[in-house]
Structures are given as structure tokens and as C-alpha cells.
Amino acid sequence: MEADETADAAKPDHLKPILKGKKGCLQRLCAFFSMAAHILAILFVSYMIYLAWPFSSLFSWHPVLMSIAFVFLMTEAILFFSPDSNLVPKASRKTKLTYHWIINTTALLCALAGLAIMVINKERYGKSHFTSWHGLCGVCTVAYTCLQATAGSTLMFPKLTASLVKLADLKLYHATSGLVLFTLACTTLVLGLFTDWFWNTAHGSVWYFCIATVAWLSLVIMNQITQAYLPKSFKKPSQQY
Template sequence: MDNINEENIEELSAMDRNSESSRLVAPNNTTKTSYLNLVSNICALIFLGIIMFCCFKDGVTLFSFHPTLMSLGWVIIMTSAINAITPGDLATEWMPIRLRSARHWVLQVFGGIIILVGFLIILSNKIINDKPHFTTLHGKFGLAALIFMLSTMIGGIGALYSLKLKHYLAPIYTKLIHASVGMLSLCKRAAVATQHVNTYTEFNVNATIARWTS
């Protein structure tokens, strides 16, 4: 009987550790550390550096901040937010699960704000120069990615409070929808990375460098 009770206690403890309302618990040490996220972060930093070089090489304009902020928000911060909850991530594997979750949504909010600022900058630049909006593939895909991003962030609130919403939708489905839409929005943005720099005529000769980097 004592053995059965001990097994039940251990099982309940494991369930409590994995629940949404759990306290800070130690990370899973059995997960093998992956260095791919580190490599992707290094590549992202190189990409951002070259984009900034192309934007500010010939001076500072309002437009210069649009590709810079978009690259920072999407390629650096949003990717880091996803990596924060990826098993084996070198930077966050040592963190308790609740801390990793907090890091994820804080980075998502921060990245979302930067992306919105970048969007408002290009919108203002179009208005100032009396240019049409969302006429290029880049503009259309960018707007779609922005809508997907906002939908993902709203879904993130549902995922954060999935247990409180369990009477309406099972937590596993809430998180699955959030993760699926999030990956779709990030892939949509990554899929048009070439158009992202290819349509920047202001880059002039530097556009070739940016395209190859992308």
C-alpha cells in the first residue's frame, strides 16, 4: 500500500510540474542541447548588420528605419521568442519552464511593438511621398504577415490562460492553434525575405548585396 501511495504521489507531482499553474521547476536535463539555434542567431545578426549597412550607408532617411526595424523584429526577436520554448535551445534550456514561457511572450510583445513601429514608418513614408499603398508583392505579403502576427498574439493570450478557457476549448487545441498560426506568420514573412529587400529601390547598388544576403 505504501508503495502504491508513493507512486501516486510521484505521478501527481509530475503532473503538477507540467501543469500551467506549476511553480518554477527545474528544466528537463535529458534533452540534448542543440546548437542550430545558436547558428541561426549568428546568421540573423549578420543579416541585420548588412541590412543596416545598406540602409544607412548613404545617409539617414525615414525609410531607412523600416527594413531595419522589420529585420530586427522578425528575424532577431520573433525567432528568439520561438527558440525560447524550443527543446534543446542553448540559451534557455537551463531555465525553468515557466521562465521560458515568460521569456517567450515578453519577446513576442517586444518584437510585435518593433514591427508595428516599422509598419507605421513605411506607412508614413508612403503618405509623405504620396505613393500608393500595398501595390507590390512585398507590401501585400507584408500586410498579410502583420495580420497573422496580430492574430498570433491574440491567440497567445488564449494559450497563456488555456486552463481558464478549458470549458470552451481544450488547452491542447488552444496551444496547437496558437503555435500553428505563429509558425505560419513567421514562415510567410521568411518566404518573402527576398522580395523584402528586392523591392527596396532606395538601396541602389546595395540591393544586390542585400538580395544575396537574404
């Protein structure tokens, strides 16, 4: 941020209003995309609940729990740190961190429940486990979520890892790993939209809305994390954070 301000100050005076206007437009556009992500996540989960209603089978809980975990809860947990669409802008960083780990823990529990339901349902009907790309990516996503949560918990006790890695570096690793996890989750979600269950229950063009929603969320989260951490990763060690 300071480097950007210094660079802007070096620009000719007649260009400064133009640069400021471009930054303002870009910021408003990012804010629109990020705020829309909240609405799209709710609509996506609501539609999954609608498709699964009245939950007459055990399997019907699987897509609902997974969409709640990764489309709604994990997205919201990350957006708590968004400068453009944070729903609790006046909260302190410590409070945001508390919200972040509570909501992500809830997401993990929903994901584990969704995975357990899938395994039980397969056992009930004597079917093989994880034979599709959706199933393989799904179990990898849940396993990765467990690892991410375990590693992320070390950020709550920085003194335990102070002798091994700097806190600033640990935050960078956690955010980067989180982006990989969210990308893997979105890949699993997209593959899930090609399953027989979704094709047989979804309604026409709504499929395109679901695909667009997953793409929208992934772009918003990718932009947030890269904008927050990539500029720092290119600085000299003494200048970082």
C-alpha cells in the same frame, strides 16, 4: 519519446549502437543548425543596420525595424523552446513562456512601427499603398502577427478557455499558427530582398547570404515546431500530450 524508446528496445542488440549513433549525429546536426540560426539572425539585422546607416531618411528605419521584428526577435522567441539551441537551458518552462511573450510583444511593436513608417513615407510622397507583393504580404504579416499575439495571450489564462478547448489542443493550434506566421514573414522578407531599395544598396553576393539566412531560419523553425507537435497530432486523443 516513449514510443521511440520502446521501438528501439525491440531492435536486435547488434543494431542498437548503430541506431544510437545515428540519433546522436542527427541531434548534433540539428544543434549546429539551430545554434547557427542565432548568429545568422544577428548578422542579417546588423547588415540591414549597416545599409540603412546613418538613417538619413524616414524609410531607412522600415527595413531595420522589420528585420529586428521578424528575423531576430521572433526567431529568438521561438528558439527559447528549442531542445537543441536554447540559450537559457536551465530556465523553467514558465520562465521561457515569459521570455517568449515579452520578446514577441516587442517584435509586434517593432513591426507596427515599421508598418507605420512605411505608410507615413508613402503619404509624404503621394504614393499608393500596398501595390507590390512585398507590401501586400507585409501588411498581411503584421495583421496576422496581431491576431497571433491576441490568440496566444489566451494561453496565459487557460481557465478562461477551459470550457471551449483543451489547453494541450490550444498549444498545438498556437504552434501551428505560429509556423504559418513565420513562413509568411519569411516570404515577405524574401520579397523585400527584390525591392529597388535593397538592390540599389546591397553589395553583390551579400544578396545570396540574405536569401540563405531567411531559408536557414525558416527550416530551423519548421523543424523545431514539426518535431515537437506533429508526432503528437497523429496519436489517439487519449494518448496526446
